[in-house]
Amino acid sequence: MTNSLIFFDFASDDPDKAGKFYAEVFGWEDDPRMGGLFHRMVPGGFFKNKDGSDSEIGNLHFGISDARNSRPHPDPEGVEPRTLATEGRKARVWILVSEDDTPERILETAEKLGATVLWRNHYWKEFNGFNWAFRDPWGNEIILWIKGGDNPQIPDNFTRE
Incomplete structure (x- = not known):
């Protein structure tokens, strides 16, 4: 193992x-x-x-x-x-958004509680996933993730890489 x-x-x-x-x-x-x-x-x-x-x-x-x-x-x-470390890159944590929640609700709640939204509405082809990100009030970066699935339909307002 x-x-x-x-x-x-x-x-x-x-x-x-x-x-x-x-x-x-x-x-x-x-x-x-x-x-x-x-x-x-x-x-x-x-x-x-x-x-x-x-x-x-x-x-x-x-x-x-x-x-x-x-x-x-x-x-x-x-x-x-x-x-707390305040400069430079830190580890990022990836959270798979559950089917009964939305990235929008999560970002809105996080921002209301002092987080900074880093980006919204991005698609990463390499791993076939939709993602959003925020920095919590202590400087930790959180990436929200939704699996793209077979033949993902990418909305026009999403950036892509």
Whole structure:
């Protein structure tokens, strides 16, 4: 078996606020841990089989760590740096939009809560998907994704690559 991705986390200077942000934007469960120093976001559900039924593989969770003292670490007081990275590129996270939601609703909610919309209405032929993006209030970039399917119909107002 190869190495497997099991978890990732974002740094925030306010994990409580970030947990509430993601709960409202995506409808995920916000599971605060360690007195709010770390939040586990629980998307819930299972990855789908090709026929649309649930597989036995649960969706990945992600965490929100406190930039002032990211846990786990052998030193309980934490170490430098204790601030958010503000310059340059960061990792981007891709979210498959569920059939009962829309990119427009997600972007509107995220923007209302302090996010910045990076782009709307783009089609990426290489991976046959429609995408939209925002930067959360802590600088993390989120790409929203909808699968193009067989013979995708690309609206005229979408950019393409």
